[in-house]
Amino acid sequence: MRIQLVILDTDHEYLRRLSAHLAELYPGRIDVHAYSDLEGAIAGIAAVRAHAVLVGAAFDVSPSDLPARCAFGRLTDSPTVASIDGVPAVARYTKTSEFFRQVIDLVSSASGSVEIRKRTSGKAPRLIVTTSAAGGSGTTSLAAALARSLAMQPTPVNVLYLDLDPTSDAGATLETAGADGPTMSDVIYAIKRRRGDIDSQLMSVMRRDAYGVHHFAATRDPADILDLTADDRAILLERLTSNSSIDVVILDIPFTAVVAQWSVLEHAHRVLLVARADGQGSLRTERARRILERLDATHESSVVPRTSLLRTRLDPRGPAPADVSSLPTLLTLPDLGDAEGQVVDQIYASGALHPVVSMVLA
Template structure:
């Protein structure tokens, strides 16, 4: 089903132009309705179940009276206006594809309240690396996975979401923006978040895209589960990447479970030690229990990968339904870059892509 989009503007010339563009470029995405009269537009919202209303800022729209299912934003003339009357804004004088992406973002934020088209970009795969135990090299594995796909010519983003993690430990490039700028854009609910994401991303010589670490570690503590969900959705909607590799905390609250549901493959990293196996066993069973309580599907997308596995001190985890896809041994006397290079050659990452 198509998204039902209503555009309200007194400028008939502009209205005709943008409607024509949407009907030509996005005929498979939008069913467009145009209005110059507020009362007529409001009456139509309920009659045809409009999904998103974009209104020129010349109109005084009582958002509280809009149907719950209807997303809303103001059309404004300047890209410097981020919010108006506590509502999102979209600059009307920019490329149609940027307006399109912002409308899609508004729609996706209201997806829980509406029926119809589900927004997803199956061409972009989300792969998350996480672990309930420390010291297993979870971040190194995630970075190696990103390096592996980039080496195959796939456009890959490595996104470090750990509270005290750092993409700069693995990748480097010039640029003045970092993850703090992304968090600020998320928190201030800037309508041009997609532009901020595009302008802040860096590319390592390996081809991997990444966002540099925050200016101070405390900035990452401001990033809530809802913020992460919004960020992931926005990144997918840009259509810029084949793979987004997430390096993230192992959490089991509702917010993180909602994040897990959006991910194609969840890789739990362990080292085969007694403590590691116990924590993974307990963590996985906790997810299974949470899954049963919420009637969701997460466990079937989780696989176990070993890192720093030693024939002397490690053993495979038994008596658990969690599938293992192999891993890597411990590399002695090697730098981070050397370990990363070795790990990136693992064929197991190709298995992850097909999970």
């Protein structure tokens, strides 16, 4: 999904800085084509098949001058101005994230079926589900480290880390907490509203950490996540796993939620079941496997063959307990501590997730 934005304005320095900021914050998601002359802009709109056009006050342009389904907006110096002569207004001097959100809203309101350019591979994103039959297994740290490992491949992978645990904070896990801007609450609103171009709305809410991992900031109110019904979650995952700008979606979700919505696992490329490498962890994993087998039989699906076990927090001073689960163990990680952010850093730096990365990309 790559938006083609044409901006026509007389302020060359503003156009240069805005283009640079958008390219830095939203690589691969928006192309800015800046013009300071009307003739060049009109030619550019046709050449790039613009999705949206923003015009400064010095130029006399109307929506009728543009191709059908091309969104049109006016640049304004005031963030309180919503429209100018009936044309939507976009604030010129605002945070880059807010400017981007306004562009997304403009494109979305123009048409619910605006055709966004897709990447040339045409492949649908792969859904990787990470879950655990018991808390404290390190599922969130592993999922975040896997997302980072994918994003930092020699050929970068566009990866989205999606945390649907009501008590988790993706921003804290990825060390982007505290930043202003849209949150998962806006995602929930867009999904429940079901209006306009949902893909573009979701894209406008995504953030990117220092390693290139896309994610949604935690909801403003932790209870907001409870507003997502089973249908809402299905629509959210369907939209994300058909988004042409994403290669892999890493879904971090509690096991009870997975069981309650089996379609999530049915559409997963791989399921990673995380368990502590001790006797209790093995017993819980075996019970989880039996539940998955029963549900596979009920739904006539094949989730268990696509499920692998990741074992964590093995005490290096003692022998490994017997693994009573028949699920294939993809890797076992040693105890790396309790501070979540540091654990993510250590797992990523260790390179231990290479087998998982290879499996995801195979």
